[in-house]
Amino acid sequence: MRTHQGPREPGSFPVPPAGRGSTNQTLALAAMLFAVSMTFIDQTIVSIAAPSIIDELGLSSSGMQWVVNAYLLALAAFFALGGRLSDIMGHRRMMLIGTLVFVVSSVLCGCVPTGDLAQTWLIVFRATQGLGAALMFPAALAVVVSVFPVEKRGRALALFFGLSGALTAVGPLLGGWLTNWTWRAIFWVNVPVAVVALVLAAMAHIPEVRRREKLDVPGALLVAVGMGLSVLGFQQASAWGWSSVATWACVVGGLAVLAVFCRYELGVAEPLIRLRVFRDRAFAADSLVLFFSMMAFVPVFFFASVYAQVSLSASPNQAALYLLYFFVGFGIASQWGGRILDRRGARPAMKLGTALGAVGFALWAHKLTDLSMHDQWPYAALAGAGIGFLLAPASTDAVNRSIGASYGEVTGITQTVRNYAASIGIAVFGTVLTHVTTDRVVETLTSKGVPSGPAHDAARSVAEAVTGNADAQQPSGDGRVATLMRDSMDAVRMDFAEANQWVFYGMAIALGVAFLCSLWHPGTRVTGDPHTAGGPDPETTADSDPGRRDELHGG
Structure with a gap:
């Protein structure tokens, strides 16, 4: 290496x-x-x-x-x-x-x-x-x-x-x-x-x-508008619908503003974000690994919690304890990931983490229909361990490669990547969960003799209620539908578990793509704290450590 x-x-x-x-x-x-x-x-x-x-x-x-x-x-x-x-x-x-x-x-x-x-x-x-x-x-x-x-x-x-x-x-x-x-x-x-x-x-x-x-004010406004609009579109997709003009106006409009931002930044002497940092292949690979990994890491909090409460009939506090299986693996592996980074660099830790995460999420998805919280803990812990192995190494390696020791700038970039990926993951997986849940519940109700129209209305209401979409309506119609709904709740819980399988398999795929991105990392390491050549010098102020400025600049 x-x-x-x-x-x-x-x-x-x-x-x-x-x-x-x-x-x-x-x-x-x-x-x-x-x-x-x-x-x-x-x-x-x-x-x-x-x-x-x-x-x-x-x-x-x-x-x-x-x-x-x-x-x-x-x-x-x-x-x-x-x-x-x-x-x-x-x-x-x-x-x-x-x-x-x-x-x-x-x-x-x-x-x-x-x-x-x-x-x-x-x-x-x-x-x-x-x-x-x-x-x-x-x-x-x-x-x-x-x-x-x-x-x-x-x-x-x-x-x-x-x-x-x-x-x-x-x-x-x-x-x-x-x-x-x-x-x-x-x-x-x-x-x-x-x-x-x-x-x-x-x-x-x-x-x-x-x-x-100087602060690049136009760049700050462009990135705020671009990120805000596109994230708004992704977040509201489950409520507005993917076919909504408003959804795509926000997403496409936001991406267009971000494209203008990138073009503008390339021509500014002191840009908000030095885009040339992405020329560093290792930094680009770190960012891609973080992007696809965060599509699973942040959304899993919501989807696992809702699954526990709906399919496993858990209370909110029990659902939080269910998530602890994931965090036990995450917490232990994150310490190992840091040691691997210090000794061998980021690439081995990212390869191991993305591979374990992909396998863990896939096995966890397979066990969701068992409807047993305790049978799932090894797979939840394995998925958490995968994220734990890669998160700190990818983030640290990206920050270590910052241009001119611009740590704040690069942490801003990496955290923006993470939040953007999380919003996309929640929106996309939320849509998948809503649609699959609706289809499964319709099948369950029609098999019990509910007419197609009332079955679709009831299924859509169930899907919106459990996935958190706004303005969910209660199923209307005669009392027979309500009675059949109560009688079918065990089947509906299984329907929701099957819908969540699609989501968790999607998370496994996201980690699989992250694994491919980790292979693109050149394997180089940052092993010292050299001063930057040609970049702006950091200024250490005297208010926190008198005399430090003179020491830093050789005075």
Whole structure:
């Protein structure tokens, strides 16, 4: 395997080791973990509290869907901007700003008034929560990367991604427990977590690293509009339908704006995203592996949880425990993946992870129709292990190859890729689940003597109710249909399990494509922290470590 040393090509220069001697690496890592934990938990915690929020505030089901999606939309739209601001203004500073925006928005979400203003209030401050997360996460990841030398970075980021990813499973458990008190607590719980993160960050003495560059405002607007529109189209596809003009207007319009963004960036002296980083074959391979892997990793939270509650008749808390099988494998393998990265590079870890993930998801899909939670745990754990092996190595290797040590920028790119892939996975697999569930339930009801028309209406209602589509209608008609529906619930649970098989096999295919992408990785490694040649020099400010600037620049 060829070793990657010294300046040789764009995209291979980690940040200079500014301030590592005075920075408490353990406290810095802990602070960043507490900060990003809020963003992961909030991706799932609101869904559990949705019925209570709807009941108290009188929201429509479509309004509640916008409350959930507003966070994800803002997250996707502003990640690239957050990464670039982190480079220009400083990683530590942007982490603090993002955390404050996030926690203030959380408090305001929990203080939503009842009445006509409630829905707008929640949607607006959920969006600002997403903005805070988009500002915070790239900066937090860049802090971890900058304070750990490259030879220790794999293990540090394996812990970072392993623990923060596992916290997504905490959302449903925590949400169920807090909702028993008040659903508003699911937002207020972020306050003590943020306080701990800020205190630890202050104690860690994290150096401030920033770059003397201008912000590409037109580029920021173009990427925000392009990402926001296309993600909106994918997210709303299940509600609007894939044949809807609105769906394709958003998707195609968003992609067109992103194409304009790419063309614009190539002609700008100081672009928001240096697209030449994709000329690095290893970085491009890392990005593709992350893209196809995240089509399975993020959607599995939703689909496995709904499957457990519908087909296995599990409670929300039991469904969260069901997901723990996946995270046991994920947590253990993520640590091994970090060690493989440190010793052998990213390619072996990505090949192993994508292969295990593809096999794990395929075997898990095969066992879904057994309708036994305990029989599925080895396959769920294997699928989780596959993602655990590849996630930190692919992400770390991509960041290590950043142009001119632009860690914030590249973490913004990789996180945008991940969120974009997740939105596509949820939309596509959600459509597959809805259609297959409808077809299966129609077959079940017609076989029991229900006429075709009422059977289709009832099946569509069942599919919309269990897959979370907006404005689901209850089946109408005579009492005979309702009676047959109650009598057929065991069969419907099996129908839904069979529909989920298609989804999980789709996830296995996505991991299979990721495996092919991992083979394209050249196998080069980043083994040191050389200064960049020809790129902007990072500036270490004196406020965090007096005299460090002179030391860095030889003064």
